[in-house]
Amino acid sequence: MNALGLSAMTALLAVPAGAALLLVLLSSYRWGARLNVGAALLSLLAAVTLFGVRPEGNLYLRVDDFNIYLIALNNLVSFTTSVFSASYIAHELATGRLTPQYLRFYHAMYQALLFAMNLALLANNIGLLWVAIELATLITVLMVGLYRTRAALEAAWKYFILGSLGIALALFGTILVYLAAQPVIGEGLPAMAWDQLLIHAAAFDPALLNLAFVFLLLGYGTKAGLVPLHAWLPDAHAEGPTPISAILSGLLLNVALYAVLRFKMLMSANPHALAPGPLMVGLGLLSLLFAGFMFYRRGDIKRLFAYSSIEHMGIITFAFGMGGPLANFAGLLHMTMHSLTKSAIFFAVGHIAQVKGTQRISTIRGLTATHPWLGWGLVAGVIAIAGMPPFGVFMSEFLVVSSTFARQPGLALVLVIGLLLGFGALLWRLHGLAFGESHSANAPGPTPISALPMMAHLALVFIAGFWLPGPLVTWFQHVAVLLG
């Protein structure tokens, strides 16, 4: 059994890496797209087999309760995004916004990105985690600059500078953690392995840990898009191709937040270190309020949903900052729901931008009338992301708000004001987009197949609204206790 687990784990890394190399050689777009979808499906199957049999972790790679559902989520969303990207990029090629020459390494970079994210999640070694996230950042920088328009270049350049700065701070934090672990566990690989660190965390030097957590929170926080460090996120989403926005919003933010949570586990294991809660609560609320206010002035549809990602990352960080079994459970659930819903929204937005030929919100009107599938898909997505039942985000918001109000009424009020602000703005935009009279020229809607990924995601979120599978709940509860 263990062999099957080990092979599945290695497959998770080997398949994307191999596909990336193969795709570098392949020049034709159509075959590239098919291979891309095939590789993503293969890694999804590998991830699912991990559910059944869990391999023994070694010093480099390890699968435990925390990252197993994130791996599955990552590969599922990557697979659906690859299906969406096939039709999206084909359309872009047809309209000439992208030339085959630009797309030369698109699929190779896509698979490399999957490899980097799987590596980051599987990594048992904090250094390896850092390298994986650095690799993911570099690849997404190139992807964002794909359109080579002036705005895309400027967005990529900004993303590169801020991303690298964040990564550098994170590296410094990682080194500090190693230095704190080294006297207790000894030199070499064990001093950087999660399971070892977690066992000995109590004996680490608290001052070093505190300093390390500050650098790590700022470093990986930049990648997670928390407010003072969020500047790259809206431009990267708006200028990059939509599949990459979906990957960025759905997965990369989660991976960065996963890294922060790993280190939060260490901090909560060490009693003398300062509690990480208030720091994360502060950043979370700041992101929530800032994004709430920034919605009202947005003119570009993808930038609008980028700010919605910042808002939800704020809510998730707030939930983990509050701590306690209920809030942690809600945070983990919210991470899953957010990535599924946000990627579904970006699928819809991708098609809308192509169909209406523009990303300006003021010119996109009456979607439910002109393209019923797309229009109602967007309405369902926005209703889900706004936290309304029957979708899953409602359950996590329900738990966060009610458990917070019982413990810290003041914080809960700020949270509720932030939620209401965000809700009001998002709805205002949705009403403009989905309803009313449409007077701009409308190209024919997408084929149902390409609308399939969006529908699949919304269906999953809909089911999660009132029923969660048993094993998933036990994993969440176990990790919630671990997170402290």
Next chain:
Amino acid sequence: MPFLFSLSMALLAVGVYAMTAARRAGCSRRVYSATLALSTVVLSAALAHLLTAPAPATLTLPIGLPWLGAHFRLDALSAFFLIVVNLGAAVASLFALGYGQHEQAPERVLPFYPAFLAGMNLVVLADDAFTFLFSWEFMSLSSWALVMAHHRESANVRAGYLYLVMACFGTLALLLAFGLLAGPQGGYDFATIRAGQTSPGLAAVVLLLALLGAGSKAGLVPLHVWLPLAHPAAPSHVSALMSGVMTKVAVYGFIRIVFDLLGEPVAWWWGGLVLALGGISAVLGVLYALMQHDLKRLLAYHTVENIGIIFIGLGLALTFQANQMYASAALALTAALFHVLNHSLFKSLLFLGTGAVLTATGERDMERLGGLIHPMPWTALAFLIGAAAISALPPLNGFVSEWLTFQAILLTPELPQWLLKFLAPAVGALLALSAALAAACFVKAFGITFLGRPRSPAAAQARETDRYSLSALFILAALCLLAGILPGLVVDGLAPVVGLLNGGAQLTAQHSQPWLTLAPVTEVKSSYNGLLVLLFMALSGVLAAVLIHRLASAAARRGPAWDCGFPDASPMTQYTAGSFAQPIRRVFGSVVFQARERVTMPPPGDGRPAKLEVKMRDPVWDAGYAPIAAAVIAVSTRFNHLQYLTIRRYLSLVFGALVLLLLGMALWR
């Protein structure tokens, strides 16, 4: 109990079916007959439960919060509100069988209508915080979709937006209230909440949050702004449900949290607050209604008045319970619950009547209607009964609940608190004032719409509506009359509900009274017999008619109306909605709405018509909502500059954050 839950699921199934087959011809008839059948079955089940009053039935399902499951419970309170919900639903579906044919975009109405009904049923049945709020929001969501059915007009889009934002505000308030009730460990099911003890301070905060949450959905005054925009925007049978029934589900939410979950009574001055809010809502609601000339908006604003009357009853009940006067509290609760039933009856009747007028003439604006009593006599008769009932005229049901509320107010001198000694008579005066103004409002509504001469060609060629609509209208009219004549039966029906909410204290049984009289406290104190009043009036009216026609003359001939010398007075010379309300606007409006009239007369010899402009300000919108919206926009513009900084400035943001944290670290030691 599983039976009722499966029926709600059946409603959802009908919704899903409608989603797929909305375009096909017979679909609307099939959907509405399905909802009619289902709601009648649920109605009869709930009625049976209320009358036999067995022990509460519960049901737990593995859905909802993973470790809690979804709890459902049917006790006396839920049974009564199930009756109110499904009675309205059945009649609206019956009406929609005829009315639904004229819907241009059935695919936007049919799927959401059964979902809306299912949502309301589930709210009333829910027995834990998650399921309650889940179905509450689901109800708001489906009704929002119905409000957006005619999304072509931009006014409807704005109404839909305002509605959903206020719904979210209400839900978040309720969520905070449940957070307090459940405590940090998260004991969300109502059984543990009832068992747990909430400290007086927390109970007060929970009541305020429940008031905000349920008040915003029901339409209490400061939170009512969305109601007159959203309710008219939906198709008529849905507006009838939203005004008549959904506001009652909001009242149910308030009663469930405050009277059932909070256990021991709240401090007395909280009852005073509810009382004051109820009074203000009553008067402001009817004054707003008087100023409208759109029939559906008038009815929607009038819902605010009736909700005010209900909350006056609830406020009285709270004050009595706070002072352990449980007998008086029973009377106040009975008055409030009776008015809940009454309002759902006559408000649905009036909205459905407006729907009939809308299909016949395509007009909602009273300035372009008139003289509809000739082409649509039956609709006019039903609307007249509804108007008389809502104006609290004796033989009908509106008067009985108003009478009970007055009797409850007359019991307030025993309250020891001084503030209440001044508040109770003031609220009594407000209630009396709002009752009189309601009569004026519905004389205007009925008179301008149905009587006089048609003011537009559309009103002239109106035709009577179809059989289904008329049968729905007359069922409601008959129920209004029955509830007015046999109030004793309804009060006895409400007894178990009042007992549940009032720690067992109920009103004396009414069926023992002779001649079916209603004597809530004692025979001597006050009694009212609707049946005899109706009999006397019918007797004396018929007697007079027969005697005069037999003894005196029965001759009658038609002639021109008195025109004071002007040859052919055009229909425009008739009184319009605006002119009818002009005296009351001058008396009340100039104070409340800063109503200013400006008449511009053309110089003599100039053929142009004179012009009368009336400018009014909505005090609640200008004082409450406009400043908030302006503040949000102002802050967001200031924040917006952060989107256009240079990369260097973003770096300095990160740098600043790092230095700040490091300083904090260094100094924190």
Next chain:
Amino acid sequence: MALIIDYLVQGGQMLLILLLAPLLTGWVRTLKARLLRRRGPSLLQPYRDLIKLLRKEVVLAESASWLFRVAPYLIFAALWVAASLVPTFAGGLLFNWTADLIAIVALLGTARFFLALAGLDVGTSFGGIGSSREMMIASLAEPAMLMMVFTLSLLAGTTQLSAVAHFMLTAEVGLRVSLALALLALMMVAIAENARIPVDNPATHLELTMVHEAMVLEYSGRHLALIELAASLKLLLYLSLLACIFTPWGMAAAGDGWSAYLFGAAAYLAKLALGGFLLALFETSIAKMRVFRVDQFLSAALMLGLLGALLLFVSRSL
């Protein structure tokens, strides 16, 4: 046997007020004429008018609907029932408990509701003027009346009219400020509701000033007779209300025997005459107010009623 007597007495009272109503109106008219140094019509003139109208042919406007023809009977029925509930020569009659003071006020509201609708029905501007002003007056008069009812029922502990009347006979009533306020409020409301001089002129047909007359402008023949009778019934109701609450002396209790009933009837007739005289005196001594002064007049009545109720809330003795 006793039951039949009770039915007879109740029926007798209903017939009595029906016959007395036109007489009272005639009495007030002749008194006003005499005060204006005119001979004035004979006391029985209202009866002759009614009989003449009953025999005449009804002329209906083209745009009049079925409501226009049914309304007079409804209005007459409502007012006759309300008037018969007010005790005249004896309290506690058989059907007195079917409705209390609040129900009587509401019955008046029903009559007014249908009268206003009838005014609007024909679709001329006169009906509109009458109905809209009537509803404005009613929107203040009815709350004032209800506040008066509050004061009385807080004092007597019951809203049953006959119980209130008997309470007034007991010693513990004494002189109370709240009762004086209630009396004033009731008188002001009576003047407004019966369209007497300061609020509206019953005798004139000048379009711009009339309120009650404007609504019934289109009526003729038997319908007009019924409405005139209903109007005089309303006047009688208000005066007998004033009599039975504020001057209850001489009123017989239920089942006291014929002599008490006769004495009660005599006392009642004396009170009506006195009331009529005072009304006529008041009307000749004052001019009609502008329409938009009426709401200040009536809000004064509302404030008096509210003050009366407030005083009783504050302490039992005031």
Next chain:
Amino acid sequence: MHDLGFDIAHLLAGGMVVVSLSLLYQDRLYALINGFALHSLVLTLAVGWQAYIQDAHHLYVTAGIALVFKTLAIPAALHRIVQRLGIHRTLEVVGGVGRNMLAGTALVALAILVMLPVTATANALAREDLAFALAVVLLGLLLMVTRQNAVGLVIGFMSLENGLVLAAAGARGMPLAVEISVAFSVLIALIVIGIFLFRIRERFDSVDMQAMDAFREERRR
């Protein structure tokens, strides 16, 4: 154990901090590039010395990479880029050199203050090294924040990376794989920057980021 090894490591780390401060002082592009070359040279010596004390042979590889790439190749490449783009004119420093130097010294003080509570159990070598590494990182960040020009920014970023390599080298026994990959990824970063500079050059007439801001997609209206 104030033996010679500790003093020299201490000296070299201090030297890097001084060079970083001098970088803040430069306002000419060429001087900045040469300053960075010196900075990398001192780094090479420090890493080499660390390798010698801990006799960890993999550090020699890192020292070699630092020497070959960062001291020689990258400054040469940057010189050529600056010549090609013709932007060797004066470098607008934001906020004046005086204020920057003041801020720099404050940052070094903060770095040391933050490192004080670290218990002495970690051997002295690591703690002192870390304090200086943190100072170099903060100064690199300050340099990035106070430069208008894209090349200035890149050099600030590179000096920050040098600080990281110093810290990594100071950490006794950190597995080799990590260090190599650290160096490797830094190189990739450089290559990407180069591509960007050219591509940016292709698109804009100057490398000054203010010019670039003008073309932001969504101008404030």
